[in-house]
Amino acid sequence: MVRSKHALPREFHRRRMPVVVMIVAICMGVLPALAAEGDPVQWAPADGGNGHWYQLSPRPVDGLDDAIELAASTTWRGQPGYVVSILSEGEKDFLVSTFGGETLYLIAYTDRDQEGDWLWVSGEPSGFEFWASGEPNDYLDEDYAVMNWQHDGAPGGEPPGAWNDLGGWDGLAIFEYDNPAVSCHKINAKGAGQGAPPEAGDPPGLVRTVAQIRGGGHLQGTTEAAFQITDPTPTGFTFVGDLTFTTNRATLTVALDGTLNVVTGEFAASGTVTGSTGKLEGASGTLTFEGVQDLADPAGSFTETVKGEICVDLGGNGKRE
């Protein structure tokens, strides 16, 4: 029996939309915006979805095993990827609306272990199927499946998303990621700190601070910040810069924007999470800082409260040391 992934049978030829027609259609807004490369797209529970995330493989894959390996080496929000399983009409429709119904993509359905016994690589149960008419036909031994099959000559073509079995695959696959559990935590902490010495290369107007954070839960530890002072007036100035929490098991960086009153010493700043590592990797959230600096202290000592909310993917945490 000849098995060659490159010698695809006659069925491989399919109907293509002429490029000019496609460009015109896009310009006229006829075609929906399709996800391309980039971050995975979620089939949101609010839309009746399973919460899973989907994206195209970052490169063409050389057969199913290469796709499985490549998917497992990618992660999204701490979850390893796998080649897509299509378990329902809804999942099929979501994939077509997200990635289009024209281009062939490898899916993780195969009968290579037992001819005719089609199984999902993920081990999820077979049930829903969306074969194009006359498929799967095992033409010259075909054990791998693609979606978006469009028969030349089929009346009206196949519906978008229809599957066909092929002898192999050299092209893009769709990857799927389970949805990690996200847990959000209110922050209500206190901090005490002072100015910190400049570092080599600091530009004029850069102010550094360090502080210890107590009662911060996930953010218990220290902060280091570097703020650029802007818009000075007789009564105060604004500042912008990054503040990074360092805890036993994580870092969290917040891009802050604030003001300091040089008459009273009161300051306030707020910002969103822009970076994180360790146990807090993937965190999102917003924090506000309010406090007062002791203007009589040359060390620039201050006290503050830190409030806000930090949301973390527990799925990611569970997989990290």
Ligand SMILES: [Ca+2]
């Ligand atoms: Ca799936």
Ligand SMILES: [Ca+2]
């Ligand atoms: Ca087969």
Ligand SMILES: [Ca+2]
């Ligand atoms: Ca076939």
